[in-house]
Amino acid sequence: MNFVPGEKYKAFEPINLPDRQWPSKVIEKAPIWCSVDLRDGNQALIEPMGHERKLRMFRHLVSLGFKEIEVGFPSASQTDFDFVRYLIDNNEIPDGVKIQVLTQSREELIRRTFEAVQGAKEAIVHLYNSTSTLQRRVVFDMDREGIKQIAIEGAKLVRQLADEMPETKIQMEYSPESFTQTELDYACEVCGAVMDIWKPTPDNKIIINLPATVEVATPNIYADQIEWMHRNLPNRDCIILSLHPHNDRGTGVAAAEFGIMAGADRVEGTLFGNGERTGNVDVVNIAMNMYTQGVNPELDFSNINEVVRTVEYCNQLPVHPRHPYGGELVFTAFSGSHQDAIKKGFAALKQANAELWEIPYLPIDPQDLGRSYDAVIRVNSQSGKGGVAYLLQEDYGIELPRMLQVEFSKVIQKITDETGKELSSSFIYDVFTEEYLEAKGDLSFVNHQTTVDTHASERRVLSANVVYKGEEKTVEGSGTGPIDAYMSALKSSIGVDLSVNDYREHTTGFGADAVAVAYVEMRKPDGTPVYGVGRHANIVTASLRAITSAVNRAAN
Ligand SMILES: CC(=O)SCCNC(=O)CCNC(=O)[C@H](O)C(C)(C)COP(=O)(O)OP(=O)(O)OC[C@H]1O[C@@H](n2cnc3c(N)ncnc32)[C@H](O)[C@@H]1OP(=O)(O)O
Numbered sequence: 219m220n221f222v223p224g225e226k227y228k229a230f231e232p233i234n235l236p237d238r239q240w241p242s243k244v245i246e247k248a249p250i251w252c253s254v255d256l257r258d259g260n261q262a263l264i265e266p267m268g269h270e271r272k273l274r275m276f277r278h279l280v281s282l283g284f285k286e287i288e289v290g291f292p293s294a295s296q297t298d299f300d301f302v303r304y305l306i307d308n309n310e311i312p313d314g315v316k317i318q319v320l321t322q323s324r325e326e327l328i329r330r331t332f333e334a335v336q337g338a339k340e341a342i343v344h345l346y347n348s349t350s351t352l353q354r355r356v357v358f359d360m361d362r363e364g365i366k367q368i369a370i371e372g373a374k375l376v377r378q379l380a381d382e383m384p385e386t387k388i389q390m391e392y393s394p395e396s397f398t399q400t401e402l403d404y405a406c407e408v409c410g411a412v413m414d415i416w417k418p419t420p421d422n423k424i425i426i427n428l429p430a431t432v433e434v435a436t437p438n439i440y441a442d443q444i445e446w447m448h449r450n451l452p453n454r455d456c457i458i459l460s461l462h463p464h465n466d467r468g469t470g471v472a473a474a475e476f477g478i479m480a481g482a483d484r485v486e487g488t489l490f491g492n493g494e495r496t497g498n499v500d501v502v503n504i505a506m507n508m509y510t511q512g513v514n515p516e517l518d519f520s521n522i523n524e525v526v527r528t529v530e531y532c533n534q535l536p537v538h539p540r541h542p543y544g545g546e547l548v549f550t551a552f553s554g555s556h557q558d559a560i561k562k563g564f565a566a567l568k569q570a571n572a573e574l575w576e577i578p579y580l581p582i583d584p585q586d587l588g589r590s591y592d593a594v595i596r597v598n599s600q601s602g603k604g605g606v607a608y609l610l611q612e613d614y615g616i617e618l619p620r621m622l623q624v625e626f627s628k629v630i631q632k633i634t635d636e637t638g639k640e641l642s643s644s645f646i647y648d649v650f651t652e653e654y655l656e657a658k659g660d661l662s663f664v665n666h667q668t669t670v671d672t673h674a675s676e677r678r679v680l681s682a683n684v685v686y687k688g689e690e691k692t693v694e695g696s697g698t699g700p701i702d703a704y705m706s707a708l709k710s711s712i713g714v715d716l717s718v719n720d721y722r723e724h725t726t727g728f729g730a731d732a733v734a735v736a737y738v739e740m741r742k743p744d745g746t747p748v749y750g751v752g753r754h755a756n757i758v759t760a761s762l763r764a765i766t767s768a769v770n771r772a773a774n
Pocket residue numbers: 258261291293294295321322323324327346347348357358368395431494
């Protein structure tokens with residue numbers, strides 16, 4: 219890169235606000251949310267939404283709890299105009315929901331905008347003109363006074379047309395577009411001039427929206443700018459102070475959060491951050507961040523998959539699999555140490571019967587977003603024993619003892635290394651079945667009978683029918699219990715030379731469906747461990763199958 223510092227790009231000047239308060243503020247309540255999916259989001263699409271997609275998005279936004287929805291730029295296109303008319307004429311706007319419409323500060327556009335909202339119970343008319351130093355110079359070729367006049371003229375007309383439409387409760391919104399690249403005193407002066415015309419009161423507030431039209435600095439600078447305006451705007455109690463961050467630097471969410479801390483009351487953004495260039499700020503992200511801090515976001519994302527589906531359909535753009543809260547992979551751990559910690563976290567939470575969500579690597583309960591735990595752990599070559607064990611336990615009720623987890627995980631690791639692919643839970647179970655439950659070898663267990671030893675009542679005599687090297691056999695032995703007796707029978711009849719080192723069992727399923735799973739750890743004469751697993755409705759049969767499994771595996 220041929221980079222000379224300061225030559226082509228220069229640093230954004232910090233804001234002189236040494237007594238800034240926002241860094242020690244805490245977000246304690248949700249802001250007023252305004253969705254701009256149907257306007258800022260829509261204007262950034264390759265193919266803007268038609269009527270059907272717009273209506274689906276609108277209804278979805280209402281169902282999520284948005285009370286303010288910018289539904290379009292009605293003077294921009296017939297589609298936008300007709301859509302606004304459709305919402306009004308077909309009573310699509312529920313009580314308590316305000317539609318918002320955007321217009322440039324130009325007479326014919328403002329007039330057309332008012333035509334669009336005629337007959338609505340309530341509407342926000344959003345007027346904007348750019349105030350930045352750069353746009354003043356290159357787009358408008360006007361000085362500060364000239365640009366202020368654009369705002370004033372527009373504001374006058376909005377005031378007049380609103381007064382001529384008493385049947386509609388019009389709330390007025392003004393944006394000094396490109397606010398973050400505007401001198402603060404000048405932005406304040408222009409907003410003040412608009413306020414002088416609109417004359418808001420504490421009971422009839424206007425919205426002053428301060429957009430980071432293009433995100434050009436670190437989010438703390440946006441917060442300083444917002445706090446400066448919050449302190450210096452006249453008649454602050456007559457204003458709803460609104461944010462409209464974009465995400466050019468990838469810090470739109472941080473900017474919005476800092477902006478709320480700095481005194482803003484309202485946030486304009488889109489679902490999953492669709493919008494111009496790198497997008498508008500992602501409202502799902504901010505809202506769910508609040509949720510994880512114990513603050514009610516007052517938007518309902520409890521069916522996040524439905525939100526993703528709707529957004530993808532309406533925008534015809536995919537939501538990235540790693541997108542915060544909504545992405546397909548955001549609640550999935552592939553890596554071994556994460557899986558291990560998640561598995562232990564779930565166990566600890568269950569054991570403590572705790573309300574407070576504390577699971578390593580899962581900052582939020584996927585179920586709160588309507589996602590299941592199914593995909594929390596997925597297995598590939600980066601995974602470890604904990605993940606494999608988790609899947610067998612969750613999906614098949616198999617609770618592998620630790621040493622067996624270690625051994626089986628190596629079997630799985632070999633496959634993932636060879637294939638380089640993810641393994642499904644059912645595939646892992648099939649491998650487990652083949653490796654342990656149906657371990658191939660010379661010995662098959664058929665059935666057994668036990669009786670009390672007539673010579674010593676504390677001992678058992680066991681007679682088992684087996685197939686050994688293709689031949690049916692009955693083997694007999696006695697011992698302290700069926701396992702001991704079966705081992706003795708196998709030793710005397712076919713020369714098995716293994717000793718039982720550990721034995722565990724558990725049941726899986728309930729009532730008539732309950733099944734026992736038995737795990738046995740054997741030692742070869744040289745001390746090498748070998749494991750076997752058996753499963754059966756009868757616990758003794760399960761344990762004898764486990765021994766058979768270990769005998770076959772020891773011979774392989
Ligand atoms: C940051 C934002 O997202 S703002 C919203 C932007 N959204 C859109 O632009 C989508 C919809 N826009 C459109 O469909 C069109 O731009 C329209 C219909 C609004 C206007 O179209 P046109 O009349 O063809 O003009 P065009 O888009 O080229 O606008 C540029 C003119 O408007 C002026 N202008 C731009 N913004 C504003 C404003 N807010 N207030 C007043 N004048 C403005 C420019 O100075 C320029 O004037 P000039 O022709 O004298 O040089």
